[in-house]
Amino acid sequence: MTALALEDAPPTAIADRDRPREVVDLIGNTPLVDLSALTGRREVKLYAKAEYANPGGSVKDRPALAMVLDAERRGLLAPGGPRRLLDATSGNTGIAYAMIGAARRIPVTLCLPDSASAERKKILAAYGAELHLTDPLAGSDGAILEARRLAAAEPARYAYLDQYGNAENWRAHYRTTGPEIWRQTGGAVTHFVTGLGTSGTFMGVGRYLREKAREQSCERAPVRLISIEPDGPFHGLEGMKHMASAIVPPIYDPGLADESRSSSTEAAYAMVKRLARELGLLVGVSAGANVAAALAVTEELDSATVVTVLCDNADKYLSEHFWEDA
Numbered sequence: 001m002t003a004l005a006l007e008d009a010p011p012t013a014i015a016d017r018d019r020p021r022e023v024v025d026l027i028g029n030t031p032l033v034d035l036s037a038l039t040g041r042r043e044v045k046l047y048a049k050a051e052y053a054n055p056g057g058s059v060k061d062r063p064a065l066a067m068v069l070d071a072e073r074r075g076l077l078a079p080g081g082p083r084r085l086l087d088a089t090s091g092n093t094g095i096a097y098a099m100i101g102a103a104r105r106i107p108v109t110l111c112l113p114d115s116a117s118a119e120r121k122k123i124l125a126a127y128g129a130e131l132h133l134t135d136p137l138a139g140s141d142g143a144i145l146e147a148r149r150l151a152a153a154e155p156a157r158y159a160y161l162d163q164y165g166n167a168e169n170w171r172a173h174y175r176t177t178g179p180e181i182w183r184q185t186g187g188a189v190t191h192f193v194t195g196l197g198t199s200g201t202f203m204g205v206g207r208y209l210r211e212k213a214r215e216q217s218c219e220r221a222p223v224r225l226i227s228i229e230p231d232g233p234f235h236g237l238e239g240m241k242h243m244a245s246a247i248v249p250p251i252y253d254p255g256l257a258d259e260s261r262s263s264s265t266e267a268a269y270a271m272v273k274r275l276a277r278e279l280g281l282l283v284g285v286s287a288g289a290n291v292a293a294a295l296a297v298t299e300e301l302d303s304a305t306v307v308t309v310l311c312d313n314a315d316k317y318l319s320e321h322f323w324e325d326a
Helices: 011-015 061-073 092-104 118-127 136-153 167-184 200-215 265-279 285-298
Strands: 032-034 044-050 084-088 108-113 130-134 158-160 191-195 224-230 259-263 304-310
Touching: 032 167, 044 167, 044 285, 061 092, 061 167, 084 092, 084 136, 092 108, 092 118, 108 118, 108 136, 118 130, 130 136, 136 158, 167 200, 191 200, 191 285, 200 224, 224 285, 259 265, 259 285, 265 285, 285 304
Parallel strands: 044 304, 084 108, 084 158, 108 130, 191 224, 191 304, 224 259
Antiparallel strands: 032 044
């Protein structure tokens, strides 16, 4: 397992890497980790974007920053201003909001399912976020409905960023994550595989990779885009949505995917433990689902470069009981 450092950042960023920075300046330009040892075949490469390297610990730092900056540009939020940032979250976007809000002196209110891990709640509290805990059985949909209620009841108090319907969500990945993957693979990526939550990562990266491949249509085949969902409405894949039984995010376009596959909670747990014990990677459950699905894709191919996403690390999941299983 190696981290691909080649062209992880633009030349200007590499030249300036030692200058002092604010925390939000550290978001993005994450490494691409080589997981090809899992495939056992030299002709098939499996890489994963190490999004846990972001300062907030997850892929959600990118869209959270984009949405906050957009709200500031539109006058909805201001450092030290009267309005509170409001949104629904299953955890990671909320942590990113809370981190960015603390750094930019913007108060943050989050609607969060009460089933979120104890670690997530403690991290959010450490950043000073105000939490409205919602019915755990309603999942992220319950948090969305509560955020909508609060926004409607007190529009002067809250700036509701609505990560599920905010185009800055997917655009952040179109502008940053997609170009990074293209650059880090030298344009060799053939398949992109990742799970659906808000769908922002899949939408943004997928659109960028498809456009880049089309620019070189005479030289290469299109990048195949494969989305991953939980295999049923009741699952343990925190942050992922079973679209058929959930409130579908307005930014989601089901027509973008070339193929949609499912992942079981058990397969994700097993892969999380495998990555820790075989490759020294402590990652979260959605990352485990992504790698399990991407590895299954590689098993059907003779030659390919498959890229997936390590959405976050395991720090927020260490209280989960699956670690105790043999």
